[in-house]
Amino acid sequence: MRFKFIIFIFISVWLLLLSKVYYLTIKSNEYYEALAKQNMIKRERILPTRGEIYDRNGVPLAVNYVGFKIKVTPHLSGNREYLRSVMERIVSYFPDQNVTKLLKRYRRQDSYYNHDYIEVIPYIDYDEMLDRYTGLAMERDIKIEPTFKRYYPYRDLASHVIGYVSRTNRKEAARDRVAKAVGIIGKSGLERYYNSYLQGELGYKKIKVTAYNEEIEVLEQKNPIQNRNLTLTLDIRLQKYIHKLFEGKAGAAIVMGVDGEILAAGSFPEYDLNIFVNGITKKQWQEIITDLNRPFTNKLVNGLYPPGSTIKMGVALSFLDSGLVTPSTSFYCGGYIQIGKRKFRCWSKYGHGEVKLRKAIRESCDVYFYEGSLRVGIGRIAQMLKTMGFGKKSGIDLPNEFIGVVPDKEWKAKHYRMPWYIGETVVCAIGQGYDLVTPIQLANYTALLATGRLPTPHFAKNIGEFPSKDVLSQKQKEMLPLIREAMYDVCNAPKGTATYHIRTPVTIAGKTGTAQVIGIPQEEKERMKEEEMEYFNRSHAWLTTYGPYLHPKYIVTVLVEHGGHGGSAAGPIVSKIYDKLIELGYIKVDGSKRRSSR
Secondary structure, X not given: OHHHHHHHHHHHHHHXXXXXXXXXXXXXXXXXXXXXXXXXXXXXXEOOOOOOEEOOOOOEEEEEEEEEEEEEOOOOOOOHHHHHHHHHHHHHHOOOOOHHHHHHHHHHHXXXXXXXXXXXXXXXXXXXXXXXXXXXXXXXXXXXXXXXXXXXXXXXXXXXXXXXXXXXXXXXXXXXXXXXXXXXXXXXXXXXXXXXXXXXXXXXXXXXXXXXOOEEEEEEEEOXXXXXXXXXXXXXXXXXXXXXXXXXXXXXXXXXEOOOEEEEEEEEOOOOHHHHOOOOOHXXXXXXXXXXXXXXXXXXXXXXXXXXXXHHHHHHHHHHHHOOOOOOOOEEEXXXXXXXXEEEEOOOOOOOEEEOHHHHHHOOOHHHHHHHHHHHOHHHHHHHHHHOOOOOOOOOOOOOOOOOEOOOHHHHHHHHXXXXXXHXXXXXXXXXXXXXXXXXXXXXXXXXXXXOOEOOOEOEXXXXXXXXXXXXXXXXXXXXXHHHHHHHHHHHOOOOOOHHHOOOXXXXXXXXXXXXXXXXXXXXXXXXOHXXXXXXXXXXXXXXXXXXXXXOXXXXXXXXXXXXXXXXXXHXXXXXXXXXXXXXXXXXXXXXXXXXXX
């Protein structure tokens, strides 16, 4: 019995040994073979080159400067002296670099989990690298890779439209693998809105390497999708001209085709885009954010302003649509109306006498709109303005567009939990009070008045679709000719509020607006002149127009912050823009009409 037990133990041990040998020699072969392949085959990403941006005539607005980046082998932090010697070798080639800063950059990215080379210098100019390349490439633990740097040739021109790129942060890297790999991403403007298109898609190659990581052959390669250039509707010649017109001023200007193609658009003052590419200094950032004219705000889509009297065409359309006010309805303007103990003044202290719709728009009579709004009500007014594109996004291809405010009873109850007062209806009817719009909304609304269709404003010319929309009923469209005639009067009739400030051979129609930024006390009998007020207390000056009048092609909308009266502040700028449109061939006029003054 004892002998059998020994034989059993002996056989069991041998069976166990044989099974282990079988597992190690046969079964584990697949695992170790796969592991060996992993050690032999290396996968490398191929980074795409970012597409460039051009104006409608092929003029470059955002380009790539070719250069090189310098990387260092990971996992060297444990040997401080050797790591420092590597950085010192780099600095010996490029004395303007700083060893301490390079070490800081390296250690920030070095970890047990990172097996990729670590970037320590993001960009060296091609010419600067050229005569150093051979020597540096032979250095141990240093790797040189081609790269590019974004450059904006026109610096601050159309800065809020074009936008800029900068280094990718952690949040952006987590949601965008291309941006993580490339290291830059669009931060604002069209660079941000079309970032996915411009940055392209990663490629890769599988490489067979030796145990010393030396390349033997390329087994597979997929090229990146890159160089997806973006052509814009902008004309940089017109953009440059408008930039000069706004020297020393703050505000916004938009020149847009009635189909939504934007020829020029500026938010002023502007800023140099190039300072953001490699990281802005604290001093530069402080200068921008402390400027009271808000150069960093894209006023085209993020500036919210009272529209003032420019809103009156939309309000008038709500009057007519209600049936409670007709073109022949007349209200008497004696300079003000009184509701309770408060007087609501017309801009003219002498009043306008008997006023019908066309005269009300031509001479911008506030009392007409006070009286009409009391008859029609804020509900109908708000609904019409929303139909015409206010209080919602226009769909422009810029990021973070604001919607503004079209107030009514429900809006106030939701935001303030307070009732609506009659006095709020009358001030909203002249574009004051809670009313807030963006310049692009006002330009779009002007296009709707000119053509009967609401366009989708846009800058991209070679990608995307931007359809115009039918938003008005047939009845509402039939009312537009009367509105257009009144807008013609504003710029051409003897008592038009813009007539004596328009100097262009293009026959245009439009509307002025003077948007107050401070209230006028009831006890103030004689209103102070705008030029006598402190700058930041002066009203914003609007003028929104379309032309030519009979065959509308372009919208020109101008806002001069704290400019005072819309006609006097914005009229000369608008006139010069139309003259430039003639010069550039966008508008044709009869030679006999070419003149410098009316």
